[in-house]
């Protein structure tokens with residue numbers, strides 16, 4: 281993947297996009313010449329490899345073998361199921377006595393987040409990502425999802441210096457992780473529709489070039505359960521590149537807008553519920569899968585509605601409740617995390633009724649959300665869940681996510697629009713019917 285070519289010198293959106301990653305390569309047998317790759321990035325003395333028990337056997341041992349005779353190499357092997365918390369950060373710190381100058385993250389989402397955090401914030405050295413599963417789009421990310429004081433929290437960090445994915449390793453990843461990755465990529469369709477809505481209705485920054493890159497990444501995902509079972513490297517390569525590319529879209533835009541919309545808000549809402557109420561934790565991509573289907577349903581509902589701008593009330597945000605009642609409702613739904621919601625911090629005065637005039641009809645003609653059927657079929661073909669029942673989410677979580685999940689952050693999506701139009705209770709009925 282030639283990343284420097286992706287960063288157009290001057291983009292039609294008026295910005296100059298930067299990609300602070302030196303090299304991305306997804307290829308067969310890449311680990312066997314990892315030394316040459318690292319040497320091409322700079323001169324290193326001491327490396328610290330971080331893996332967990334699973335990713336150690338998937339790729340870590342191979343990485344050690346390829347590098348140990350060239351560099352002083354220490355390693356940290358965390359237990360399977362570790363959390364990216366204070367204890368894991370300490371494990372990296374206590375293994376850093378020899379002052380490594382480069383970290384190697386051998387793993388998928390959690391390992392990469394942990395190493396990204398430690399590299400940028402604690403050791404202040406670069407890291408190289410060696411993905412072991414095409415399970416999510418965060419390899420190129422600038423932030424880390426950490427668990428501190430028992431709560432999930434996003435911490436600023438830096439993207440990897442390089443990403444080197446060996447197809448033999450990636451193709452052997454557990455089927456469930458690959459399906460989740462495919463689902464994360466298929467979630468980009470609703471995210472891109474939300475971005476167009478925000479451009480049309482809120483005048484938000486939009487880059488057609490980045491949107492095109494992310495759309496192409498989702499379009500070219502051709503993975504299915506047969507390809508996963510057979511470990512077909514061409515399909516795995518397309519998926520991995522697509523996921524990394526959508527992460528690159530985030531870097532280029534300087535925000536996760538191109539790759540995360542209403543489907544991710546729903547997913548984050550359920551992630552929070554899992555954290556607060558316990559129970560089985562599903563993979564990020566599995567929640568995005570269900571989120572995408574519900575978002576596609578919300579779009580379908582919106583496209584079928586007769587637009588009635590007279591229905592917009594100044595109290596749209598609270599759905600007709602008083603401000604105090606609405607705050608109580610959010611506290612009930614979000615529990616101890618309610619205080620972090622942007623709406624709780626901003627207060628009622630900032631919410632004016634939207635003035636759409638002719639823009640709503642024009643926005644409606646410009647969005648091209650995925651059809652519910654198409655998105656469900658593509659999800660199922662990859663082995664991902666395509667309904668909340670298939671995933672096993674409580675119905676109440678789905679109801680609350682639709683009515684209040686869009687409050688998770690200040691980002692305009694189809695659910696914000698439906699809230700403004702006073703249609704959330706109706707869309708809930710339509711979606712759950």
Ligand SMILES: [Zn+2]
Pocket residue numbers: 291292293294295297487488489490
């Ligand atoms: Zn642009």
Ligand SMILES: [Zn+2]
Pocket residue numbers: 416417464544564568
């Ligand atoms: Zn995602």
